[in-house]
Amino acid sequence: MKQQTQEIREELERRLAAGGCATRKELVELKLEYLGKGGKISALSKGMRDVPPEERPEAGRLLGELRGWAEEQFDTREQEFKRLELAAKVAGERIDVTMPAKFSAGGSVHPVTLVRRELEEIFSGMGFNIYEGPEIERDYYNFQALNIPADHPARDMQDTFFVGGEYLLRSQTSSGQIRVMEKQAPPIKILSPGRVYRSDSDATHSPMFHQMEGLVVDKNITLCDLKGILDEFARRMFTAETKTRFRPSYFPFTEPSVEVDLSCKNCGGKGCRICKGTGWIEVLGAGMVNRKVLANCGIDPDVYTGFAFGIGLERIAMIKYGIGDIRLLFENDVRFLRQFRD
Amino acid sequence: MKVPLSWLKDYVDVEIPVEELAQKLFSCGLEVEELVYVGQEIDRCVVGRIEKIVPHPDSDHLQICSLNCGAHGESIQIVTGAHNIAEGDLVPVALDGSSLHGGVKIKKGKLRGVESCGMLCSGEELGINGDLYDGADVNGILILHGDLVPGSDIKPVVGLDDYVLDIAVTANRSDCQSVYGIAREVAALLGKPLKPLALDYTPLSFSTADEVSVTVEAPDLCPRYIAHYVAELNNAPTPLWMRRRLALCGLRSIRNVVDITNFVLLEMGQPMHAFDLSHVAGKQIIVRRAKAGEKIVTLDEKEFTLTPENLVICDAEKPVALAGIMGGLNSEIEAETRGVLFECAKFERANVRRTSRALGQKSDSSARYEKGVDSYTTGIAINRALRLVQELGCGKIARDRFDVNAEETKPIVVETSVSAINALLGIEVPKEEIKRILTSLNFSVTSRGDALTVTAPAYREDIEGYPDIAEEVIRMYGYDRIEGTFLKNASSTMGGLTDAQKLEARAGSALRRQGYSEAITYSFISPRDYALLRIADEAKKAIRIVNPIGEDMSLMRTTLVPSLLDSAVRNVRRGNDAGRLYEFANIYLAKELPVTEQPEERRTLGIAVWGGAENFFTAKGAFEAFAAELGLQFSYAPAERPYLHPGKCAAVLLNGKEIGVLGELAPDLAEELSVEVPLYLGELDYAAAAEQADAAVHYVPLPAFPEVRRDLALLAEESVSCAEVEKVIAESCKYVTAVHLFDVYRGAQIGEGKKSMAFTVTFTPREKAISPEDADGYVRRIVKALGEKLGLSQR
Known part of the structure; x- marks a missing residue:
């Protein structure tokens, strides 16, 4: 038996040696020839009957050893064939990784909304709430309560659309000031954003645009506080270097009133085409709330002071993104809109 | 408002460069919108003396001149076509390389073979007329007069060496609408004395009352009316200095008396008028409301029909002037006018404004009255006019005048304190500084400790309270001294968005995740937009703007559909062949028309989707994504809209109530708009959602046992809807948690009018696992129910 197993092992070693099995098919056939049901090793097992009983354990051990060895040989070579086949398959699967990706692009948010959102974030962090008043307003809220009586020349500053009776399309979000102050006692810190309307249409004026009114009413509010708040707004909305400048102006609902300029971010204040060489860009109007306006809303002007400011959202968007014509903001060309990612 | 620097210098010494002056005015609230050097167009143009004139050898009309231009050349040869010149004349010479009015450049050249080293100029070529320089209107070369040095710059000679400051005056500062008003500010800014106006004159012995009577019947609209008679008016020419100032401010000289009224208007901001008394019937001046239907023809020959809203100046018979706006043609000053009545009045500003608007008639006068003219100035401007009459020697001045309602106006006194002013400003302006600033602005100030009593100058009718005083202080002290503080004394408040505001932000975000871009469209649309969508009747419900920019923007929209369709179509036309737009905006719903109570502004969501890859179901995805974000379940039912495809249109339902619509643009409408890609429109009542x-x-919690899925292929009549099948499946077994249609097949094997629908049904176990046998049982139950209720069979 020992000799037989030795012979088979040597024969198999020879046949498995280099060039012995070129293909996986040949290997499977060879495996069948030795380990299959009628294979050579199985035939040897059948010969166990003829082995004298006392030699059987040793013969069985030798046979088991041979079988184990043969199986291991075949397994190793099979694994090798599998590895080669996979490698060949993978080698054929090379792709051009620079081809375009497939994905669904998200949408975009309107630049005016982007600005509005940013303002809301800046100011809500300072304790401001957001109040949205009606767009179709009574003359009282848009003008009279703001110290702009009928036939006041200040009405010329805002060419107003009327819709009948005492109703008009609000020309400023300042109307929201009054509605809040009527209902709420100080301390008040609100922003009132929304659509406003003026009869004006060209590259820098749109008959409909957006404003955001800010209002603070409390004890001991000063012009310096207004400056501090707006400085912070300028730094956050634009750059940390952006400065604000106050200069005297006139609005019937504030006294003193100021026009607020920002240092031109394009030239850093040196003067350029965008700021018309002045180094400053006019962005908003503001001031200390007029005593009459407080009194109109039942707030004692001897106890409380406050400030208000009005920001044009389109104007900020145009400055921030370098948009040259306000009309682009309302054409809704998707090539324009898609540039303003969420 | 235009202010010539030379005029300003009559009243205050300006020793700083004009640019610096403009900057100072800007920081105190008077923005110089434009600073114009009057002679800015003229360069290298000098005084030249014609030494010699000889005829041109090859021309009948040209002459060759030799000019002495001093340092620029003592014998400069210039060829000219003009003939109003003589040897010895002083003329303006444009040298080689010079610039003239209108951007004309002069270069050395040859005229018919003879070298010409420049040009002799006419007044027009220098951009001047007879109001700026006597003789400048002459057709031909401007002959200069006086003793001039050849070679000297022409600009000072012809009055072009001057600046005009165009200043924007805010609506509250009516006192600054004049040269003198600006001079007052400049004096305060520069710390220089303000020179007084010359107001004195020598009256004669006759009385105005002998010539005319004056009655003010509408004192509410005419708080002060001064009338002063000037006799024996002559036609003395207006002197150059006056004409020149009018010209620099853009006014032409007309005749002496009219020029004086215009001059006073510019200098003092007080509109004046002069009537030819010979045309004033009954020698009466009556200031009253117009009678309904009464007519007047103004100086510019426009006729107006009046109402009692309009204030007029009348004689015994008829209106002779539209108060504060313009005089009547019937009492115009003419060459023959001898007796003149000067009017210097204060008219109520709101009424002037109303009348001016209503009639569409504006003037320099009405512009000033609209902003307000103060009674103090009214009282002294008449003196200034009479003084000018005397200076011009153009008439004889009556000894007295009518001054109706001339009651002393009470000075405005503000009781305040240094601490109150500083509390508003937030900085500490020293008391002495406050007093100095206010005094420089002609406020009178008395103080007792912290307390201040501030009396405003008579011309400052805008001063109301201590914040006005604080503003005067800070605009002079300098806004750059305001240091930012961060609400250092204010109470803390909680800020942020309300839940409703956050919800809308989330809804928008859900749409953007579906690839939608946010659009913003105008709130007003056109009646034609409604007609286009064949819902013209809807337009009748829309709130109409009384004074729209145009019919295209005349209705407050009651639907977002037209606006989004318009945006989509514009995109398609620009070659943007696919896109998804959404907008959250209000629609405007009147409770009744015309509007008498607050209309409802209803938050609405609109979408527009177009492109080759889009279909009804991709569009529907927007509403489903929206519903999912808001935790809502929408259902859909076939519907019709005149502007949508009748077979591809759905009503969107929430709890059985219709809250929106979605569908494909009607094919014929698509053709009309030349839209060739599929386009879907949707609108949803956001407020209701x-x-x-x-x-x-x-x-x-996640299910404890695995979910079981089964696919069902069902044969159905074409009329059976997906929603119906889903409903029956869901109702037939309590373990069904999802029903998803994944295929619809139509074909010959199935038969005409039928379709095969393939669903995946998900069963989610509860107390115990669902075995395959259990699932088979549920499916049998479902199929049975589908057969009974909808006539479906399993394939």
Whole structure:
């Protein structure tokens, strides 16, 4: 038996040696020839009957050893064939990784909304709430309560659309000031954003645009506080270097009133085409709330002071993104809109 | 408002460069919008003396001149076509390389073979007329007069060496609408004395009352009316100095008396008028409301029909002037006018404004009255006019005048304190500084400790309270001294968005995740937009703007559809062949028309989707994504809209109530608009959706046993809808948690009018696992129910 197993092992070693099995098919056939049901090793097992009983354990051990060895040989070579086949398959699967990706692009948010959102974030962090008043307003809220009586020349500053009776399309979000102050006692810190309307249409004026009114009413509010708040707004909305400048102006609902300029971010204040060489860009109007306006809303002007400011959202968007014509903001060309990612 | 620097210098010494002056005015609230050097166009143009004139050898009309231009050349040869010149004349010479009015450049050249080293100039070529320089209107070369040095710059000679400051005056500062008003500010800014106006004159012995009577019947609209008679008016020419100032401010000289009224208007901001008394019937001046239907023809020959809203100046018979706006043609000053009545009045500003608007008639006068003219100035401007009459020697001045309602106006006194002013400003302006600033602005100030009593100058009718005083202080002290503080004394408040505001932000975000871009469209649309969508009747419900920019923007929209369609179509026309737009905006719903109570502004969502890859179901995805974000379940039912495809249109339902619509643009409308890609429109009542929204997160534990899925292929009549099948499936077994249609097949094997629908049904176990046998049982039950209720069979 020992000799037989030795012979088979040597024969198999020879046949498995280099060039012995070129293909996986040949290997499977060879495996069948030795380990299959009628294979050579199985035939040897059948010969166990003829082995004298006392030699059987040793013969069985030798046979088991041979079988184990043969199986291991075949397994190793099979694994090798599998590895080669996979490698060949993978080698054929090379792709051009620079081809375009497939994905669904998200949408975009309107630049005016982007600005509005940013303002809301800046100011809500300072304790401001957001109040949205009606767009179709009574003359009282848009003008009279703001110290702009009928036939006041200040009405010329805002060419107003009327819709009948005492109703008009609000020309400023300042109307929201009054509605809040009527209902709420100080301390008040609100922003009132929304659509406003003026009869004006060209590259820098749109008959409909957006404003955001800010209002603070409390004890001991000063012009310096207004400056501090707006400085912070300028730094956050634009750059940390952006400065604000106050200069005297006139609005019937504030006294003193100021026009607020920002240092031109394009030239850093040196003067350029965008700021018309002045180094400053006019962005908003503001001031200390007029005593009459407080009194109109039942707030004692001897106890409380406050400030208000009005920001044009389109104007900020145009400055921030370098948009040259306000009309682009309302054409809704998707090539324009898609540039303003969420 | 235009202010010539030379005029300003009559009243205050300006020793700083004009640019610096403009900067100072800007920082105190008077923005110089434009600073114009009057001679800015003229360069290298000098005085030249014609030494010699000889005829041109090859021309009948040209002459060759030799000019002495001093340092620029003592014998400069210039060829000219003009003939109003003589040897010895002083003329303006444009040298080689010079610039003239209108950007004309002069270069050395040859005229018919003879070299010409420049040009002799006419007044027009220098951009001047007879009001700026006597003789400048002459057709030909401007002959200069006086003793001039050849070679000297022409600009000072012809009055072009001057600046005009165009200043924007805010609506509250009516006192600054004049040269003298600006001079007052400049004096305060520069710390220089303000020179007084010359107001004195020598009256004669006759009385105005002998010539005319004056009655003010509408004192509410005419708080002060001064009338002063000037006799024996002559036609003395207006002197150059006056004409020149009028010209620099853009006014032409007309005749002496009219020029004086215009001069006073510019110098003092007080509009004046002069009537030819010979045309004033009954020697009466009556200031009254117009009678309904009364007519007047103004100086510019426009006729107006009046109402009692309009204030007029009348004689015994008829209106002779539209108060504060313009005189009547019937009492115009003419060459023959001898007796003149000067009017210097204060008219109520709101009324002037109303009348001016209503009639569409404006003037320099009405512009000033609209902003307000103060009674103090009214009282002294008449003196200034009479003084000018005397200076010009153009008439004889009556000894007295009518001054109706000339009651002393009470000075405005503000009781305040240094601490109150500084509390508003937030900085500490020293008391002495406050007093100095206010005094420089002609306020009188008395103080007692912290307390201040401030009396405003008579011309400052805008001063109301201590904040006005604080503003005067800070605009002079300098806004750059305001240091930012961060609400250092204010109470803390909680800020942030309300839940409703956050919900809308989330809804928008859900749409953007579906690839939608946010659009913003105008709130007003056109009646034609409604007609285009064949819902013309809807337009009748829309709120109409009384004074729209145009018919295209005349209606407050009651639907977002037209606006989004318009945006989509514009995109398609520009070659943007696919896109998804959404907008959250209000629609405007009147409770009744015309509007008498607050209309409803209803938050609405609109979408427009177009492109080759889009279909009804991709569009529907927007509403489903929206519903999912808000925790809502929408259902859809076939519907019709005149502007949508009748077979591809759905009503969107929330709890059985219709809250929106979605569909494909009607094919014929698409053709009309030349839209060749599929285009879908949707609109949703956001307010109604938001009301029911449940945006909170409701966590459900994961199932303890695996879910079981079964696919069902069902044969159905064409009329059976997916929703019906889903409903029956869901109702037939309590373990069904999802029903998803994944295929619809139509074909010959199935038969005409039928379709095969393939669903995946998900069963979610509860107490115990679902075995394959259990699932088979549920499927049998479902199929049975589908057969009974909808006539479906399993394939």
